[in-house]
Amino acid sequence: xxxxxxxxxxxxxxxxxxxxxxxxxxxxxxxxxxxxxxxxx
Amino acid sequence: xxxxxxxxxxxxxxxxxxxxxxxxxxxxxxxxxxxxxxxxxxxxxxxxxxxxxxxxxxxxxxxxxxxxxxxxxxxxxxxxxxxxxxxxxxxxxxxxxxxxxxxxxxxxxxxxxxxxxxxxxxxxxxxxxxxxxxxxxxxxxxxxxxxxxxxxxxxxxxxxxxxxxxxxxxxxxxxxxxxxxxxxxxxxxxxxxxxxxxxxxxxxxxxxxxxxxxxxxxxxxxxxxxxxxxxxxxxxxxxxxxxxxxxxxxxxxxxxxxxxxxxxxxxxxxxxxxxxxxxxxxxxxxxxxxxxxxxxxxxxxxxxxxxxxxxxxxxxxxxxxxxxxxxxxxxxxxxxxxxxxxxxxxxxxxxxxxxxxxxxxxxxxxxxxxxxxxxxxxxxxxxxxxxxxxxxxxxxxxx
Numbered sequence: 383x384x385x386x387x388x389x390x391x392x393x394x395x396x397x398x399x400x401x402x403x404x405x406x407x408x409x410x411x412x413x414x415x416x417x418x419x420x421x422x423x
Numbered sequence: 424x425x426x427x428x429x430x431x432x433x434x435x436x437x438x439x440x441x442x443x444x445x446x447x448x449x450x451x452x453x454x455x456x457x458x459x460x461x462x463x464x465x466x467x468x469x470x471x472x473x474x475x476x477x478x479x480x481x482x483x484x485x486x487x488x489x490x491x492x493x494x495x496x497x498x499x500x501x502x503x504x505x506x507x508x509x510x511x512x513x514x515x516x517x518x519x520x521x522x523x524x525x526x527x528x529x530x531x532x533x534x535x536x537x538x539x540x541x542x543x544x545x546x547x548x549x550x551x552x553x554x555x556x557x558x559x560x561x562x563x564x565x566x567x568x569x570x571x572x573x574x575x576x577x578x579x580x581x582x583x584x585x586x587x588x589x590x591x592x593x594x595x596x597x598x599x600x601x602x603x604x605x606x607x608x609x610x611x612x613x614x615x616x617x618x619x620x621x622x623x624x625x626x627x628x629x630x631x632x633x634x635x636x637x638x639x640x641x642x643x644x645x646x647x648x649x650x651x652x653x654x655x656x657x658x659x660x661x662x663x664x665x666x667x668x669x670x671x672x673x674x675x676x677x678x679x680x681x682x683x684x685x686x687x688x689x690x691x692x693x694x695x696x697x698x699x700x701x702x703x704x705x706x707x708x709x710x711x712x713x714x715x716x717x718x719x720x721x722x723x724x725x726x727x728x729x730x731x732x733x734x735x736x737x738x739x740x741x742x743x744x745x746x747x748x749x750x751x752x753x754x755x756x757x758x759x760x761x762x763x764x765x766x767x768x769x770x771x772x773x774x775x776x777x778x779x780x781x782x783x784x785x786x787x788x789x790x791x792x793x794x795x796x797x798x799x800x801x802x803x804x805x806x807x808x809x810x811x812x813x814x815x816x817x818x819x820x821x822x
Contacts, residue, residue, distance in 0.1 A: 397713050405706045412702055416695050416748050 459802035466799025492789035495775035501541025506659030508534025509620035576623035583616035639778035657700040664760040698744035736766025
């Protein structure tokens with residue numbers, strides 16, 4: 383089985399951008415989730 | 424009295440004090456001692472055979488598998504576990520987050536001992552161990568080798584960590600002036616240490632860049648250095664949580680009242696950091712997976728093994744950390760830290776041993792002697808750690 387084939391770096395760009403956008407959105411949600419809720423006075 | 428006489432007198436006092444400190448304290452017949460002493464003795468015997476009769480007499484290493492369990496676990500995994508020291512010193516001394524100040528000493532001690540023992544275990548795995556000094560003394564420097572960088576970094580980082588820890592030694596030895604001088608060096612040593620640590624954590628990953636044809640494609644990537652660096656952050660944080668939990672129970676009487684009260688807050692803060700680092704690491708892995716078009720590799724044994732590592736021991740502990748921090752659940756945070764540590768062991772062993780020469784006809788399995796020596800290294804480190812924390816003011820309690 384040959385694993386070392388030529389990789390077209392543009393072929394997966396769309397998916398990579400989508401993943402990155404998902405990451406940024408989820409990262410903000412994670413940080414907000416991890417921050418303790420502010421107690422109302 | 425002149426200065427020389429003062430120094431000689433102080434030196435004599437220290438030697439006397441040091442000898443008195445060498446005397447064992449506490450009970451001898453504890454479960455840990457009963458298990459560790461026979462293993463350490465057996466390990467010493469095995470090491471004697473290894474150094475007199477060669478690597479082949481006690482290990483399953485060969486020309487095809489020159490790097491085995493000693494490198495994979497002791498060096499590559501052990502150094503990742505020591506990552507907590509540079510993360511915590513950065514947070515406390517550079518970011519000035521005082522909340523974690525009470526765990527700096529114990530974390531730096533852990534890091535220092537991990538480097539001395541685990542990186543020191545490199546000597547065991549060298550066919551000609553006396554050549555270990557070559558990158559330092561300039562006999563065939565090997566400027567182009569990643570090992571050149573790693574060996575210099577290990578040495579310099581051990582010195583930096585020793586300087587960071589040295590005020591504790593001066594405090595223990597009752598040398599207030601020396602302590603003041605050494606404390607002044609701490610910030611410089613911390614910054615130097617963080618720089619070195621970031622570079623050699625990734626440098627350990629860079630060692631495997633030249634082994635592209637040997638590592639299974641699911642674990643090989645040109646981003647291995649970055650993955651090793653990011654994973655060392657949560658490995659170190661998880662190790663602090665794991666080790667801190669045990670220390671908190673075992674050395675309860677040595678820990679100051681203030682540290683007892685702040686323990687929960689510290690663990691929650693570390694869990695938060697680990698969750699974020701694991702989240703970032705998971706997305707790096709996903710991005711690399713997509714970029715390298717590995718879809719076809721996922722539906723066999725190696726693919727399932729890869730998914731167990733990434734989902735079972737990265738994504739799940741990440742969610743567990745997040746849930747535990749949000750709900751202040753100390754139990755879940757401790758389980759998550761153990762899972763994260765298992766994940767790091769799996770990842771480092773996959774890259775360096777399990778998925779290395781994955782398609783070879785003859786497989787490598789560590790011999791029982793290799794496992795005993797690894798246990799010996801771990802137990803020896805715990806013995807030294809215990810000796811130091813029961814004598815020096817590591818847990819911030821005035822003695």
